[in-house]
Amino acid sequence: MRAMTGLWRWRRNPLRRRTDLVESWVALLAALFIAAGAPAAGVTVGSLAQDALAQSVRKQHEQRHPVPATVVRLMQQPHVDPDPETSSARDSGRRVVANWTAPDGTVNTGPADAPRTAAPGDRFRVWTDDHGRLVPRPMDGTTATSHAMLAGAGAGAVAAGLVEAARRLAVWRMLRRRYEDWDRAWERAGQDWGRTGAGS
Structure with missing residues (x-):
């Protein structure tokens, strides 16, 4: 240092x-x-x-609940995604239309992210809030x-x-x-500093 x-x-x-x-x-x-x-x-x-x-x-673990969902049908995948972040996320799973039952007992149908190998009739887990809306997985302690x-x-x-x-x-x-002090000292010394008879 x-x-x-x-x-x-x-x-x-x-x-x-x-x-x-x-x-x-x-x-x-x-x-x-x-x-x-x-x-x-x-x-x-x-x-x-x-x-x-x-x-x-x-708080997230209190408000988010894992519930089973069933694949109804596969959704068409986009052909090309120029964003590498969204394309890598897409490659790890696939979009499907699924049914799931919310913690309050209501049955919901809508698009969801399923495993890459999902097929109609397969079951997988989704995370929902208390009203059955899909939410991201809660953060873990690690x-x-x-x-x-x-x-x-x-x-x-x-x-x-x-x-x-x-x-x-x-x-x-x-x-x-320090430089300013040196400049002032040189100005006081004058142009004939060190010459014979200059008083130095």
Whole structure:
């Protein structure tokens, strides 16, 4: 990590400037924040995301019900689908017209996604809400945990990136100020700096 390169400026050196020492402290603080703050941010965001997703999983499992459906007839498949995402999803199953009984006892008929090998009369499982409308399969706990871990890792990376960006901005501003000081020193020295009798 480049933030540690400024630590050498703590050495006793007659050429060390005050800004060198400040830069080394900025590097150390950035390293500490990245080492401790980024993981803390990741754990915090990950646990909050886990709680929210676990509640969503519970709610989905309460409101969505697996019911058996029967294939009535096959639907004609589209010939060409230019979107690779929808075409891959289509290739993993097939659209059919099916009958299913909702949890409230009503019989429904409509288009549904069935296994690729489905034929008229075959039975397969669909997910419905309380009123028999088809809904996506509820999220499972493993998927929720994976999403929470990704959220935590992303938050930790963002926190580390922000700290490093702040460190670079502080060093850049110190460098600009250093150059401005040098320019003023050269202006004070004048054009005849180092010449005999110039008072230098």
